[in-house]
Amino acid sequence: MNPRFHAAIGEATNRLRTSDVTGATAAIQRALAGRGSMPSAASDGGTRSGDNPEAPPARGLRAILQKLRQEQASFVHAPSHGDTVTDDARDGEKVRAHRFQSAAGSVAYKLYVPSDHAGRELALVMMLHGCTQNPNDFARGTRMNALADEFGLIVAYPSQPKSANAQGCWNWFDPRHQQRGAGEPAVLAGLAQELASEFKIDRKRVFVAGLSAGGAMADVLASTHPDVFSAAGIHSGLPHGAARDVMSAFAAMKGNAKVTAQGRSPIRKIIFHGTADATVHPSNGRAVFDLAGSAQGKPAEFQTDAVINGKRVTRSLIGHGDAPARVEHWLIHGGGHAWSGGDRGGSYTDETGPDASREMVRFFLET
Template identity: 40%
Template sequence: MLGERTYWLYVPSGYRAHTPAPLIVMLHGCTQHAQDFALGTRMNMYAEQQTVLVAYPEQPRGSNRHRCWNWFLLHHQQRNRGEPAEIMAMVAQIDNEYSVDLARVYIAGLSAGAAMAAVVAAAYPDQIAGVGMVAGVPFRVAASPASALNLMRRGISNALTRSRTAIMAAAGYQHRMPALILHGTNDDVVAPINAQHAVAQWRAVARLVQQPTPFWRVTDADGFSVESYIEFAGARYCDVTEYTAPDQTLLIKQYLIRALGHCWPGGSPEGTYTDPHGPNTSALLLDFFLDHALPSAKPRAVPPVLVPPPVLVPAAAVPAVPPPVPARVRRSAITERGVRSPARA
């Protein structure tokens, strides 16, 4: 059975059909929708400055009554199945209509969106160049709504984190996944310990990629250098930890933001689940992502098609905060398009 998923696509004014542009996929949290998430994160404003395409897929109530991504169900935790396949089908459609730099496709999300971002990154390491998780949980650590709630409240054991990592490596994982992870210390929806477990998971993935070994032999002795420091950003103190791989690549970066709840730090009050205080998450994500690219990406099967005229949307759909760019740069329209999902297994 074929379904249809709606997504919003932001096309920066500097985009040119003959120049491949990076793409960021932004996944909203529960009860949110694409436009709400775009307004709250202000990602379009920063993407405009860097000429980055931004896609906001939307979870309909028909798929989850709370608009949550179904990251906790096995069918939606695998490559070529369920919601991960639908999200990647959206990426393929955007690449067919626009010129996308396939070595620079990234994914990020908030809460349930962060959890699904981890799933997509784990399932498609050959197509995703980096993942951003805000108030999220590690990959494939729940298999039902009940286990998901328990995980969110308490986290998981280190052994379980590592065993799930082995699942990721078992499918021919050949790419270390750059990850930027942010979490509030006062998050009472998703326990902050989940951020630590996510770091451990992505770090173990890198270890397995560098030197394949059974998961029970994976240790923290992976050659990473770890640097921790305190940063004051947006009127909040942040405990920042950087994990640098042996080749001097900053692969994982974690922000634990003091006194922050369950929300997008440094966001706009125009959207839900945001806090204007704290580090500017969208700017951090862009800076982090653009430092990373896939070592190789499949070439486009066909030349890029000409960009169709933008579909104008109501003014309310365009973020009210103008991008800090020269006046000669025009604000681009956001276009709304649908993508048909692949057949469900």
């Protein structure tokens, strides 16, 4: 366990013994933010991914498996830094700051709209940042705006204020924010519905993705609002219902989550997690996968290994024959608590390994 992470456990426990709930909460939130425990791209020993050939779109499980048998790594394309346009200043009028207001509450967000969106069949992707991050940082690190131009995506980046959580974390572990009709899930789902209506986007093309606390909240939304989102991407996150307070959140992050059927959801999911994640134990990613599979009646599971941009990846899929996978789980061997294939200009990113953003978009748009 990371020494700082361990120290935070001790501090929180001692403060609770003296009834210092506020201090204990602050200690746990520092741990939830992963301060000092985040392996960087450099510490992972990675190198820049370079220009890998982009694979033709694979349709269905059989096609994917056949492709992997033929080529161990070439089905992933990781764009170079020169291809990336994510910064507000460079995106210009493509990015606008907005605020969504509803009866359940309000949220500020950044919105990326491709300049050629008129006349295209659009999709909506809501991106939920992790603790200590913000929309600009998350957009830069994930390179999602470049993919928005390529695939016709409207991308929303909600911002969690420190007034709601001292570390800017989405409150996935708080029962007030785990149910339909109230709290953060209601606000975020309402925002997605408003944007889908504004841009005339079919519900089948409305998606949510997130990292860490954002990934956990993405799974909450997948469970509470399957009528709003048709697929979810969970990177280094936890399953819905894994915690009910800050102490159980701490336990869940260590790999001691008490997972229940609350985390089941009928919508499609793609999960990324690193085996060397010292902030959120990789068992949480597997728990999301297993719960998602059980919600599908546990159809056939397929598994394959590949080496992608220097990282060994175990990819598990659940689905039926030639149909797109219902659930995908990407276990990145040696990967830390960082967005796989991300841009070093953003926080909590690892340039090596598969391009999580591109794979999520591919998964979302498969029909």
